[in-house]
Amino acid sequence: MRQVHPDENDYKSLASLKCPLCESTFNATSKLHEHIEIDHDVHLEVMSKVFESVDEFKKWKSVIEKENLTSFTIHRVNGNRSYYGCHRSGSSRLTGTGKRLKWSHSSKIGSRCPARIVATNIEGHITVDYCKTHVGHSKSIKFLHFTKEERDELAGIIKIGVTFDRILDEIRESVVSNENIHGLHIVDKRDLYNIVRDYELDRDVVHKNDAFSTEMWVQEQMALGEDSPVLYFKMQGCEKNDDLLKDDFMIVLMTKYQQDVLSKYAIDKVCMDSTHGTTEHDFQLTTMLTIDEFGAGCPVAFCISNRIDSVAISQFFKSVKGKMGPFPAKILMSDDAPTYINSWTKIMCKPQHHLSILKYIKLAAHSWKFWMLNNFMSL
Secondary structure, three states: OOOOOHHHOOOOOOOOEEOOOOOOEEOOHHHHHHHHHHHOOOOOOEEEEEEOOHHHHHHHHHHHHHHOOOOEEEEEEEOOEEEEEEOOOEOOOEEOOHHHOEEOOOOOOOEOOOOEEEEEEEOOEEEEEEEOOOOOOOOOHHHOOOOHHHHHHHHHHHHOOOOHHHHHHHHHHOOOOHHHOOHHHHOOHHHHHHHHHHOOHHHHOOOOOHHHHHHHHHHHHHOOHHHOOEEEEEOOOOOOOOOOOOOOOEEEEOOHHHHHHHHHHOOOEEEEEEEOOOOOOOOEEEEEEEEOOOOOEEEEEEEEEOOOOHHHHHHHHHHHHHHHOOOOOOEEEEEOOOHHHHHHHHHOOOOOEEEEEOOOHHHOOHHHHHHHHHHHOOO
């Protein structure tokens, strides 16, 4: 049986190695390289190197990938020899079925870039044949991949509780020139969430950073679409196109069941109640409640925020109104502060009655509060 030289067979499929500069195809890498040099007059720079260990080889590989804004992915292993090709080589994949077939967005150029690495491991020493010339594509950060080492590094940072925004800010600030840009610099929140999923950080890690845990949970809930209980969310340090300040925090929650209760009963009575110091950050919980047909108090919406004033409460009411529309409650019950009645009148409409609760009554159970509300209905 004839033995094929490894250089002639360094990919799984050699039926069609397409030239990146024309429509010619070849069945061997060496023939493709010869064609590019002779027919297209492109010099392919080749070099050989020897490394004392696998770690030394990996460090060198990482350096050249960053320098050339590219990535070498392993295509095949034959005994002690590994073949790496440019990640831009190959064709896009079709996704979907039937009439919904479509081309996925891909970094592939539809042909074979000649750049490659052939690494041979001889008792821990790595001998490398390296073709460093890329053909058929330009340097582009857009199509870079994260290395396993970079993903491991990000997973470690996430695991200790560093927020996504902090990670992204530090990555962006590390760019001092075009020369030091590499794959890590294009990371976004989607990539970080993928790392959380792939490393199962959301299941196995109790995050010390509440902001990170909250943001991750909100992202999961928002993915539910119309069934999401999150009506509004703003992290501290982020700016939104509303009246809240950059350093404000707010999340407004309402489940599908609460929507149904609100639609059915809130036209008569709504009660607003705030509780201070619900977390170590001294965030404040504001609850919107109504009364069902049995006279039982039912919370229909929650707002956790770092402050309770007309701006914050107005945003709470806007979020509820945006989901449910305005509802003209006959009675609004709240404490003596004008924040609730003024904001409700501004965002919803002026109620027929506003019942103020004395401070000592606020210490009582909610059942007492709603008993009072029911009795005032007869006035």
